[in-house]
Amino acid sequence: MGSTFTIRDASDYEQLMGRWSQRLAPLFIDFVGHAAGEAVLDVGCGTGSLTFELAELPGLRQKNAIDFSPTFVAAARARNTDSRVTIDQADATSLPFSDDTFDRAMALLVLHFVPEAARAISEMRRVVRSGGVVAAAVWDHLGGMPGMRMAIDTIAAVSEDGRQLRNRYMFQPMMQPGEMKQAFEDAGLREVEERELMIRMEYANFDDFWAPIAAGEGPIGKFAGALASKRLNDVTAAVRDAYEAGRPDGPRSFVSVAWACRGVVG
Numbered sequence: 275m276g277s278t279f280t281i282r283d284a285s286d287y288e289q290l291m292g293r294w295s296q297r298l299a300p301l302f303i304d305f306v307g308h309a310a311g312e313a314v315l316d317v318g319c320g321t322g323s324l325t326f327e328l329a330e331l332p333g334l335r336q337k338n339a340i341d342f343s344p345t346f347v348a349a350a351r352a353r354n355t356d357s358r359v360t361i362d363q364a365d366a367t368s369l370p371f372s373d374d375t376f377d378r379a380m381a382l383l384v385l386h387f388v389p390e391a392a393r394a395i396s397e398m399r400r401v402v403r404s405g406g407v408v409a410a411a412v413w414d415h416l417g418g419m420p421g422m423r424m425a426i427d428t429i430a431a432v433s434e435d436g437r438q439l440r441n442r443y444m445f446q447p448m449m450q451p452g453e454m455k456q457a458f459e460d461a462g463l464r465e466v467e468e469r470e471l472m473i474r475m476e477y478a479n480f481d482d483f484w485a486p487i488a489a490g491e492g493p494i495g496k497f498a499g500a501l502a503s504k505r506l507n508d509v510t511a512a513v514r515d516a517y518e519a520g521r522p523d524g525p526r527s528f529v530s531v532a533w534a535c536r537g538v539v540g
Contacts, residue, residue, distance in 0.1 A: 315380070366384065367390045383532070395408065439497045
């Protein structure tokens with residue numbers, strides 16, 4: 275199984291997370307590095323936040339992107355206008371490339387949704403040449419996403435299945451401090467470095483925050499989408515109250531932190 279992420283509609287995903295991964299992508303690229311003439315692989319491209327940020331870099335020779343979801347692949351292909359960019363459907367744990375094909379392999383907000391994350395790291399290492407770079411970033415669900423914690427803690431407070439959801443959501447793979455660094459080292463990568471990257475997620479109002487989740491997008495959306503109508507209404511009202519926090523509905527801004535890790539292929 276290549277991914278546990280729930281994707282229903284590419285536009286809903288953009289509202290839920292794509293617009294924020296676009297903000298994270300430049301910080302991630304700065305951390306990973308790049309050089310003219312390189313071939314780069316984006317593993318788990320989604321709708322293309324990292325792919326198309328890479329496409330803006332001058333001098334890259336080749337840009338490949340893969341995703342497990344046909345929905346994401348179709349959306350990214352529809353956006354693509356760069357002949358150097360190739361986007362394919364594939365599994366991160368079984369990459370369809372020969373050894374030593376790329377100078378860098380990068381995975382943005384992907385590894386925590388890959389059940390065999392260590393295998394995906396090994397595959398990224400395999401397809402990168404000696405001296406090249408493997409890198410990944412994942413959200414810090416436990417301590418670095420107060421906006422999503424607000425929602426999921428509220429859901430957990432009103433139901434046992436909500437508490438079970440929180441237990442799963444907070445401790446997905448690669449999210450704990452040092453966990454991804456250790457996985458990179460276990461995969462044989464050297465000069466491994468881990469760093470925090472921070473952006474802000476800004477919402478126009480509660481509906482801007484909640485609509486894609488209520489529509490069933492992402493891990494919390496999968497939970498919400500399975501609720502009967504009355505329970506969903508009750509959960510929505512409780513999360514709305516947390517979002518508004520006693521003030522009129524309107525703009526809110528939440529810090530969001532990702533763990534990023536990079537290592538060099540020996």
